[in-house]
Amino acid sequence: MQRYQRKVYSVAFGLLRNQEDALDVVQESFIKVHRYLANFEGNSSFYTWLYRIVTNLCIDHMRKNKRYKAFEFDDSLRHDEKADSASDADIRPLSGLGDPAQMLHRREILDAFQNGLACLSDKHRAVIVMRELEGFSYEEMAKAMGCSKGTIMSRLFHARRNMQRHLTERLGYMPSEVVSDSDGESLGAVEAVMP
Amino acid sequence: MRELDHERVTKLHAYFDGEVSAAERQQIEAEVGADEQASSVLADLKLLRGVAVASFDAEAARVPEARFEQIWDEIDRTLERDRRLQRAAETNVSVWSRVVAFVRPRWVPAVALAGVAAALTLYVTQDGGPDERSSGAAVVASKEAQALTDVSAAPAAVELPIQNEAEIERIEFGGRSGRIDQIHGKNGKTTTVIWFTEDDPTENSERSL
Numbered sequence: 001m002q003r004y005q006r007k008v009y010s011v012a013f014g015l016l017r018n019q020e021d022a023l024d025v026v027q028e029s030f031i032k033v034h035r036y037l038a039n040f041e042g043n044s045s046f047y048t049w050l051y052r053i054v055t056n057l058c059i060d061h062m063r064k065n066k067r068y069k070a071f072e073f074d075d076s077l078r079h080d081e082k083a084d085s086a087s088d089a090d091i092r093p094l095s096g097l098g099d100p101a102q103m104l105h106r107r108e109i110l111d112a113f114q115n116g117l118a119c120l121s122d123k124h125r126a127v128i129v130m131r132e133l134e135g136f137s138y139e140e141m142a143k144a145m146g147c148s149k150g151t152i153m154s155r156l157f158h159a160r161r162n163m164q165r166h167l168t169e170r171l172g173y174m175p176s177e178v179v180s181d182s183d184g185e186s187l188g189a190v191e192a193v194m195p
Numbered sequence: 196m197r198e199l200d201h202e203r204v205t206k207l208h209a210y211f212d213g214e215v216s217a218a219e220r221q222q223i224e225a226e227v228g229a230d231e232q233a234s235s236v237l238a239d240l241k242l243l244r245g246v247a248v249a250s251f252d253a254e255a256a257r258v259p260e261a262r263f264e265q266i267w268d269e270i271d272r273t274l275e276r277d278r279r280l281q282r283a284a285e286t287n288v289s290v291w292s293r294v295v296a297f298v299r300p301r302w303v304p305a306v307a308l309a310g311v312a313a314a315l316t317l318y319v320t321q322d323g324g325p326d327e328r329s330s331g332a333a334v335v336a337s338k339e340a341q342a343l344t345d346v347s348a349a350p351a352a353v354e355l356p357i358q359n360e361a362e363i364e365r366i367e368f369g370g371r372s373g374r375i376d377q378i379h380g381k382n383g384k385t386t387t388v389i390w391f392t393e394d395d396p397t398e399n400s401e402r403s404l
Contacts, residue, residue, distance in 0.1 A: 005263050010251035019258070027266045031273050113250040131212065132247040138214050156212075157205050160243060167246075 001030060004047075008054050014129035015058040017118055025061060029054045051134040055144050062122060109171060116166035124159035131156055199232050207233060211240045319387050 008029055012022035032053050040049055117125055126145060130136040136144070141152045199207075209215050210223045227233045366373040366389060378386040 002263070002267065005266075006252075006255035006258070009258060009263075010255045013254055014251055023258070023262065023266060026263075027269055030266075030270050034270070034274055035277070107253070109246060110250040110253045113246050114254055117250075128247065129251075132244045133251055138209075138212065153205060153209065153214075157208055160208070160240065164239060164243060167243075 001033070004050060005030075008050065011051060011054050011129060011133055012058055014117065014133060015055070015122075015126055016061065017125070021061060021065075025054060025057045028057055032057070048135075051136070052140075052144070055130060055134065055136075059126075059144065109167070112167055112170045113163070115170070116163050119166060120159060120162060123155055124162060127152060127156045128159050128163065199236065203233075204236060207236050208240065211237055315389070 005026060009022055009026050012025040012029075013019065016022050016025065029050065033050060040046070044052075117128065120128070123145070127141060130141045130144065138149045138152045138156075141156075142149045145152070206215070206219070206223065207227075210220060215223065223233075227237060364375055366375060374390045376388045376390065378388055380386065
């Protein structure tokens with residue numbers, strides 16, 4: 001079970017954006033898994049079942065906690081107005097940020113993603129986490145969030161576009177060199193050529 | 196090159212997420228090969244997903260292993276507490292079940308008996324309190340409910356009361372018959388004694404309520 005702990009934490013942190021809240025959900029999730037393991041029917045993979053538990057606990061947590069009032073699904077999205085007024089033309093392709101293979105190892109890009117996630121509304125963040133990290137289907141996401149499949153498609157579209165805009169705005173340059181530390185992990189660009 | 200409208204981009208997202216039918220998938224794949232914009236959209240989606248997964252992994256790696264160990268310790272404690280509570284609950288249920296199973300078949304006769312005793316007590320109370328006591332298994336149904344200790348000797352030892360027309364002399368109860376005696380004590384008080392004869396006529400025993 002321990003091998004899932006960091007993945008579960010990732011999902012919880014992605015949704016809640018608070019380390020201690022996320023760790024509380026991790027603990028509660030594994031307790032629930034132990035308690036209800038006998039009820040697991042095996043219709044889905046254990047991984048999917050576990051993610052459903054985590055997601056539901058996070059949604060419950062957000063609904064109970066005043067800090068997450070925005071999670072009530074009223075479709076008033078922080079980024080939507082900007083997104084709707086902007087044309088697709090001002091969305092620059094992510095390929096402009098550099099070599100895709102290297103991007104996944106660049107700390108400033110990974111941090112920029114987390115930063116962008118924090119700027120998204122709770123609903124947009126939730127669809128990004130559920131789809132990109134948990135691999136939920138549209139149907140599963142709609143069920144978890146209590147809305148229609150069409151709403152999920154719309155939210156996912158806007159969430160991805162907002163995230164793409166955030167990344168290209170923040171990292172809108174082509175780093176010319178990426179330096180790795182002794183463990184082979186990239187530390188980020190040391191030289192950048194501004195466009 | 197075909198312009199990418201909102202509907203088409205949304206369809207590309209659905210294709211990327213595996214949410215289109217087989218026919219739609221084939222159609223999109225045929226179009227994407229010749230459409231640079233569509234290819235770019237799909238490449239961005241793939242890259243965004245890769246960045247998302249890598250970013251979440253990096254974020255999770257920041258939590259020290261010791262913090263997770265604390266969580267597992269707490270999980271173990273909670274589950275152990277669950278097990279203890281479950282064991283305790285099972286024990287309690289078992290004892291209670293046994294008690295209920297023992298008492299249930301006796302409820303009706305016990306309640307009936309109590310009702311009769313209450314009625315007799317009420318009757319005796321209205322007729323005057325007992326005073327005389329004797330030894331044995333006899334029990335006096337009176338306001339004070341005093342016991343008589345010597346069952347066999349009691350009827351012979353006491354002086355039978357002077358009967359009048361209003362007095363009840365015999366009683367039937369639960370297939371048994373009984374005799375009602377009024378015992379007048381030396382201090383002037385009267386005690387009512389009900390004698391029940393056992394059903395088995397071969398046994399010459401009597402007891403009172």
